[in-house]
Amino acid sequence: MDKMLYTAASGAVRILEAQSIRANNLANADTAGFKADLERVNAVPLAAQGNSLNTRIMAQTENSGFSHQSGVLNPTGRTLDLAIRDRGLFSVTVDGGEAYTRSGAMVANAEGMLTVDGRQVLGIDGPMQLPEHKDLFIGEDGTVSILPSEGGIIEEVGRLKLVNPDLALMQKGPDGLLYSRDGQVMAQNEDVLVDSGFLESSNVQAVSELIASMDLSRQFEIQVKLMKSAEKLAESGNRLLSNV
Structure with a gap:
């Protein structure tokens, strides 16, 4: 028994x-x-x-x-809502390290730092910070450009770090973010493309x-x-x- x-x-x-x-x-x-x-x-x-x-x-x-599996891309019309076409991940900072996510619901905080769920978004040169601007543009390759507050010409202020690792080599942490199993930092991938004004839904x-x-x-x-x-x-x- x-x-x-x-x-x-x-x-x-x-x-x-x-x-x-x-x-x-x-x-x-x-x-x-x-x-x-x-x-x-x-x-x-x-x-x-x-x-x-x-x-x-x-x-x-x-x-x-x-x-x-990828989720469905839903239009939002908001410039800082980004969705990755097909494969790829956004990069964010976590406790001084680096993690990855498919969520592109970005928000600029009071200091102009781009964040996703409160975590700083990484560009190829470090955390992305937006100066004062009148308008914002994000290209399909992740290039971020602004129209300065005082007017003038459009200026490029940075480029998002987009990676495309083998997802079989990634693991999900308790925070829902993705990490490389060996702890290595992923390199920028030039083939990853994004669409501004869209968000990828949950799969x-x-x-x-x-x-x-x-x-x-x-x-x-x-x-x-x-x-x-x-x-x-x-x-x-x-x-x-x-x-x-």
């Missing part, structure tokens, strides 16, 4: 871990540039002891990365995630029933022993 209880409890824990992955995906279904986390379960056979048969297999949830398939979440709930109920059955069997065994 103890083995049955342990097996059922292990299955319930695995399902709760899977539920947390699905819940996080659903919570970010409307987050620009979000990449859905994937779930993978590994079967771990337990070694038989004594004369028992090798029949027990435990389920273990493993991190299998994130979906590489979460909300309906599929919801159906998977409902299925996991049913599986959890089965594990709970197994644990209750193990408890009843244990109680019955104890009564038999007490009557001997």
